[in-house]
Amino acid sequence: MGQGQVHLAALLAGAALILSGCGLADSHAVWPEALKVKAAEPAPLEMPPDVKRLVAGKLDSVFTAGSQPTHVRVSAPLHDPRGTGWTACVRAELTSVIGKPLGTQTYRVFINEGSIFDRRQVGADDNCVTETYEPVESTVAVETQRTTKP
Structure with missing residues (x-):
């Protein structure tokens, strides 16, 4: 046995x-x-988001309400290497809760399916330091332009 x-x-x-x-x-x-067995195809990328419009419409998703962001600027969106979403850098002049100027602060925002779902303050080693930025129009200015155009 x-x-x-x-x-x-x-x-x-x-x-x-x-x-x-x-x-x-x-x-x-x-x-x-x-x-033959076929390899799984990667998920298709979504279209690059309009970062200016997203940030202008949802400043509170990037900055705290008491920080009073001014001179808001954004970089071009880049594909997030960890998934199918996008990342971009957002820079603004901020004020502390007690009204003291904090200076320019930069955040990396993570965008998926057309909305900002996360943001992180960047460090010195982040590539946001070398990005090119464009100013963001305020939501009021954008709405005024839309209603005044024929």
Whole structure:
């Protein structure tokens, strides 16, 4: 009975070894493409967001209400390497809660499906330091332009 169990274990180990090579063999096989296992395609990228419009419409999602952001500027959106979303840098002059100027502060915003879902203050090693920025029009100015145009 002990010899039968050894033969069974050897048979199972051999079968596992043979079957484990199937995935590797398929990728290098000379089979027609229709018979090979297809690799999963990456999810398609969404269109680059209008960062100026997003930030102008949702300043409170980037800055705290008491910081009174002025001279708000944004960088061009870049594809987020960790997913299908986008990132951009936002820079503004901020004021502390007690009214003391904080100077220019820069944040990286994370955009997915057309909305800002996260933001982080950047450090010296972040590439936001080298980005080119464009001013953001205030929501009031944008609405005024829309209503005055014929």
